[in-house]
Amino acid sequence: MQVTVKYFASIRERLGTGSETLDTHATTLQALRDELLARGGAYAESLARGKSVRLALNQVMCDESAALVAGAEVAFFPPVTGG
Template sequence: MKLQVRYFASIREALGAGEALETRAATLGALRDELIARGGSHAEVLARGRALRVALDQVMADESAALREGAEVAFFPPVTGG
């Protein structure tokens, strides 16, 4: 399925603003693991044990949330300022 992934704050600094990608992941957690498996900066910034928040279609979600075609996923640190 095709998704739009966006990164914010320090994650954006490491990975860029975001990307369109094709995935087989069924949940947010599986998508995170798929991104970690890329290695490099993705593995470092999204690593398990690092605190981060995730939103699905602009709504905070937990990693068990199911993905759907065309969804927008956003990753960001737990505290962001304005």
């Protein structure tokens, strides 16, 4: 299935792209993150399991257990603080 993945803030800077369209076999956000981690390099560094990374599915915050559907928009971003 095809999904759109968006990257924000420091993740976008490290990967050098703000978004991409992917063909994936992932059925959850966790599986999609695993596929991206398997790419290695900047993906493995930016999305590593030990890092705080927030996820949204179709513009709704969720955890990695959320089911992925064809045509979904997934966003990865670091926690945001304000002052």
